[in-house]
Amino acid sequence: MKIGMNQTWNHHVVKEGNKSLVLDKIKNDYPISRAAVASQTGLNKGTVSSLVNDLLEDHLIFESGPGESSGGRRPVMLLFNGTAGYTIGIDLGVNYLLGILSDLEGNVVSQKEARYKKMSYEAIEAKLFETIEELMAAAPDSPHGIVGIGVGVPGIVDKGGEILLAPNLNWKNLNLKNVLEEKYDLPVIIENEANAGAYGEKKFGAGKECENIIYVSAGIGIGVGLILNGSLYKGANGFSGEMGHMTIQIDGPKCRCGNQGCWELFASEQALIDRAEKLGICPEQADFDLSDLLKLAEQGNEQAIELFEQTGDYLGVGINNIINTFNPQQVIIGNRMASSKEWLENSLTNRVANQALWFQQNDLQINFSELSTLSTALGVAAFSIENFLSVCMQPKLVMR
Amino acid sequence: MKIGMNQTWNHHVVKEGNKSLVLDKIKNDYPISRAAVASQTGLNKGTVSSLVNDLLEDHLIFESGPGESSGGRRPVMLLFNGTAGYTIGIDLGVNYLLGILSDLEGNVVSQKEARYKKMSYEAIEAKLFETIEELMAAAPDSPHGIVGIGVGVPGIVDKGGEILLAPNLNWKNLNLKNVLEEKYDLPVIIENEANAGAYGEKKFGAGKECENIIYVSAGIGIGVGLILNGSLYKGANGFSGEMGHMTIQIDGPKCRCGNQGCWELFASEQALIDRAEKLGICPEQADFDLSDLLKLAEQGNEQAIELFEQTGDYLGVGINNIINTFNPQQVIIGNRMASSKEWLENSLTNRVANQALWFQQNDLQINFSELSTLSTALGVAAFSIENFLSVCMQPKLVMR
């Protein structure tokens, strides 16, 4: 829970905070008794009892049968009700659309994917509506039903949820949030794909225990999502993490962004493919792809393997910069390039081991995404869930 | 005020929060009446009255004569008592020691500076004690006296205040915090010099209104202090901001850190001096210095001017990376290189204007330090003040 600068403090705030505390405890450690919640949070037994009753009424938790006695009365075990509601998470890519239906614990209940090329906004919008409606139909009955929709997009999203620019989709100043909110009358969250991926990994993936995570979304371009002090950092206007355009070679080649020697000219999927094409590794195929190159490497093509190694090395250069900047607990490499883990990992970790400052290397993990292709969709789903739960914690408005 | 994960919420928290709210309001907007505090914070008039009485008892505020009537009873104006206590801020540099005595509003009451070269730890410690004691003696009488000591050091400080490594001082694993706390029986804060500088600028300098500030401390090396979402970001172990060792030229020259093409090899004071020496600009002087080079530029020496311009350009390259990474409201260049603003600014801002992403440039300010040489000392003083005030907000412990 966040307390803004000018928020006043009163008993509502206290109750909201403690209710969250109790719910989080149950969510993380269930099955758990009221007594254990009380002793572990430091709250009074009576307080816990009363808050638990509220949560039971909201169907956010439920009681199971009695647990094991530890020498006295047997405790009533409390469980988080993961299926009290469902949320829809959409990963809207440049040439694919991946939708999931997830319960409140991030379990994927239903999944739907479409691939396309160079479709118009209208066509993509239609596909989006179709996906959302199919997923909604797939949701089991539950006390709260669908609690929200989240969409991750490969572009820049401002704080109001407007998509300011998605260069690879050719979108500009598009308020998808309003469109969806009006159509479905549900809370909608639009977020940059890398930010969402970072949050997904924090909530449900490799970074569960970490407060400072840097998620490197390496695909056609490179974007970075920043989890700092446990929450997403978005910058003054929501444009943080454009590290694909970080200079790593002052006199390097020109980038379409106007700068020279940008990281993504060296380490992105596009860069890898460009280099492969220059070498003429796979000349017979016009529509050359990362997966083709992967196959070549798996077949033992030395040129392909060397290309991957070089790319891993370049990834390491940027990750080094990330480490020196943020001193994170964890760096997670996600998006399409994560699929090439096997061929990238060695040269990447070597680069970091040899060139990062020694004291930065303690307790530092460099991982590839655990959620693989679902990071972004699960991330926006997580935003929806958080939002829903935080609304649940607020005191009910009395009907007039 | 921060609420940790497992902090329970109760009456004390509420009161503490509201007391802070009232004090902050008065501190920022004094002179102000109780009625105005109430309406502007949203608190009830009675609540404000009672909290104001607490603050009056603590001598943190005081009443002045009546203000102007606005058609009714004349208000009693409240003022923040900036001289309720004093704090000591020390900027412990590689070859200088700057100490200030500051009141609770960051006004420098007394100042003391020493310069030295290659002194032992013992000698520096003696100098430090001497400085602290002289500043203490210079403090006027006040209700709370000296409320704390802060020290900024050019090195890496962990979360417990231990100096893990200060390469330019040749210090390692030094717990200066304990030394000072035991000697003076006062709360002591040790902080990295760039972090402190960033905080100083946020509290008392160019960044007062900003939530996201990046402070570039450009001296012999380059360190960066990060103010994100209004508070200092220190990373998992307190090692964030080592951006001087960010790679900006993959195949660049070797750095003593083990990496190649580090930013500070291009844009630091050391880099500037090295280039000047190579050019033989000032051969007759063995002990060549930034200030000498500045004089040359002021005399119109074209080579010197060009050197500065080139350095400004290199600074711009790294600042570009900073902007793409953080999307800050403000970048502040501090430490010794800030003194060369006149000769660096043009090429620096040109580099940024030409090569940063266009949408990053809205509402972006690039400034040179307002506090000039005092940023760090004022920053650690600010930490001390914050700490003192937050203790004041806590409920008094009852004597047993």
Add this chain to the structure above:
DNA sequence: AAAACTTTGTTTATCCACTAGACTAACAAG
């Protein structure tokens, strides 16, 4: 100048959520 109105600041009664501790319930061990 008296009356009416405004604004400031204090006081009082009430409310709300937490705490401590008594109490009830349910179980284990002797």
Add this chain to the structure above:
DNA sequence: CTTGTTAGTCTAGTGGATAAACAAAGTTTT
């Protein structure tokens, strides 16, 4: 059955916020 232990509820008390009444000290209107 008795005693001891743990789980969970209930009751009284407390602290701090709020709303509203009230007192104080002005200004404006008549």
